[in-house]
Amino acid sequence: MPLEDFAAEMDRCSQCSYCKWIPFDQVRSWRFAKNCPSVSYYNFNSYSARGRYAVARSLIRGQSGYSDTVRDIVFTCMTCGSCDVSCKVCRYNLEPLEMVRELKFRLVEDGQGLEAHRAIIQSLDREQNTMQRPRSGRGDWADGLDVRRLASEKGKVLFHAGCRLSYDEDLQQSARAAVDLFRKAGVDVGIMGEQEMCCGGRIYAMGYREEFARFARANMAAWARAGVETIVTSCADGYHAFKRLYPQLGSGVQVLHTVEFLARLIQEKKIVFRLEVPMTVTYHDPCHLGRQGEPYVPWDGVEKKIKGQIVVYEPERPRYNGAWGVYDPPREILRSIPGVELVEMERIREYSWCCGAGGGVREAYPEYSQWTAGERISEAIATGAEALVTACPWCERNFQDAAGTMGEPMQVYDLVELVQKAV
Ligand code: SF4
Ligand code: SF4
Numbered sequence: 001m002p003l004e005d006f007a008a009e010m011d012r013c014s015q016c017s018y019c020k021w022i023p024f025d026q027v028r029s030w031r032f033a034k035n036c037p038s039v040s041y042y043n044f045n046s047y048s049a050r051g052r053y054a055v056a057r058s059l060i061r062g063q064s065g066y067s068d069t070v071r072d073i074v075f076t077c078m079t080c081g082s083c084d085v086s087c088k089v090c091r092y093n094l095e096p097l098e099m100v101r102e103l104k105f106r107l108v109e110d111g112q113g114l115e116a117h118r119a120i121i122q123s124l125d126r127e128q129n130t131m132q133r134p135r136s137g138r139g140d141w142a143d144g145l146d147v148r149r150l151a152s153e154k155g156k157v158l159f160h161a162g163c164r165l166s167y168d169e170d171l172q173q174s175a176r177a178a179v180d181l182f183r184k185a186g187v188d189v190g191i192m193g194e195q196e197m198c199c200g201g202r203i204y205a206m207g208y209r210e211e212f213a214r215f216a217r218a219n220m221a222a223w224a225r226a227g228v229e230t231i232v233t234s235c236a237d238g239y240h241a242f243k244r245l246y247p248q249l250g251s252g253v254q255v256l257h258t259v260e261f262l263a264r265l266i267q268e269k270k271i272v273f274r275l276e277v278p279m280t281v282t283y284h285d286p287c288h289l290g291r292q293g294e295p296y297v298p299w300d301g302v303e304k305k306i307k308g309q310i311v312v313y314e315p316e317r318p319r320y321n322g323a324w325g326v327y328d329p330p331r332e333i334l335r336s337i338p339g340v341e342l343v344e345m346e347r348i349r350e351y352s353w354c355c356g357a358g359g360g361v362r363e364a365y366p367e368y369s370q371w372t373a374g375e376r377i378s379e380a381i382a383t384g385a386e387a388l389v390t391a392c393p394w395c396e397r398n399f400q401d402a403a404g405t406m407g408e409p410m411q412v413y414d415l416v417e418l419v420q421k422a423v
Contacts, residue, residue: 003060003102008303009094010057012311018090019049019083022351032346032379035082037354037372046073049083049096056103066112074103075114076368078361079205080287080354081322088321104207116364117206124211128197131167139193141165141172147179150226151195158228159189162235163198164393170400171393174414178234178258181419185270189232192222201241201288206360216241216249223253234258234416236286236392239293247296257289259391259415263329266336273422276339281418282385283330283342284376284399285352286392291322322350330391330415337422343383353379355395362398373402377410387411389418
C-alpha cells in the first residue's frame, strides 16, 4: 500500500506514546518496561513509531525533505513490531509497522538508502546471500551429513538453513543438529545445499521490496521444481518471510519453524530424551517467530467512516496483534528436557524486547544494535538464568557478541543445541 494511503493513519495517531512501552498491565518493573529500542537508545521522539508517523506525514505533504537525520530516523527502526502490538492493544487499530516499512521502501526507491545496505544488496546480486560471502560455500555447513540435495532430486520436506546459519562457522552446528534430529526421527528431509538462496526477508526489512520479490519468486520456483510441500527453517527471519510474505506472492507451501517441528516429533515420541541437561535457562522470543510469526490472512477491503468520524473496515481487517505467534512450542520443548529449568524474563511472548539484529540495524548501526542486545542480556541475567536460549541465528549472533563485549558469563544457545544434548 503506498505511503500516501497511510495519510489518514498519520492523522489518527493520537501521539499518546503507548507505542514506547509494553502494555501497562504487562509491566513488572520500570527497568524493563520500555519496548522500542530506537526511542530508548536515541531518546528523541522522532525515533519512535509516533515520531515516524509525524516524519512520514511531513514528507508526503512536502513540508520537509530528505537529510541524514531523516535517513537515520527511518533506518534505525528495527521493524521489530513491538510498537505495533502496543498500539493495537492499548490504543487504536493503526499499523505503525506497515507504515514504517512503506517509509523504508520509499526512501530506497528515492535513492535514499544507506551505503551499508547497498553493499549487502550488491553482494546479494552477485552471491545470492546477505553475508557477503562466496556462493560456492553455501552448502559447506552440511559437509559429511547424509542428506539429500533437493536442487537435483525430488523431496517433500526441505530444510532451509538461511544466510546466517550457512556461513556463520560458530553457529552452523545448530543447522547440522536440526537435520540430524529430523533424520533420526524418520523424516525424509532434504536441503538445497550450494543452490540455496537468501529468503529475502532481511532485505525486505531494509526497504528493498523489489529485490525481495525477485528472491521470493526464485525460491518458490526452486521448491516447485523439487516438489517441496513443507519448508522447515531454524531462522526466524526466514520463517517470517516464508509464512507471512511469500503467501502474498502466491506461495502455498506449509511453513514450519524447527521448534514447531521438533515439538511435534517429541510429542509423537519420535524424539526421546535420554540424558539430563542440568541448566537454568531463560528463553528469548525472536520478533519474527513471535509477534510477527502469525499466519498471513488475505484482505482486500476498504476503510470507511461512520458519521464522518468512526473508522471501520469492510470486510473486517485482519488484526495482527502478535497473540498468535509461535510461543508455546519452544517452551514445551524446554520444559520436556530432563534437568532444564525455565525461568522467564519480564518481557516475553508478543511483548518481547528485540535482540537488536533486525531491520538492517546490525549492519548499519552496530553500536546501537549491540546496546539493544545488551539490554536483553541484562534482563536475562536478572532472572538468575545461566543460559539465554533462543530460536534464531541472528538473535544468537547478536547476543553472543554483546555478552562478549559486556564481559558477562551468560551462555547463549539455540534451542536445537539443548535438544541434541539431551537425546
Ligand atoms: S500508540 Fe499508536 S496512536 Fe499512540 S502514539 Fe503510538 S502509534 Fe500513535
Ligand atoms: S518497529 Fe521496533 S524499533 Fe521500530 S518503532 Fe516499532 S518498536 Fe521501535
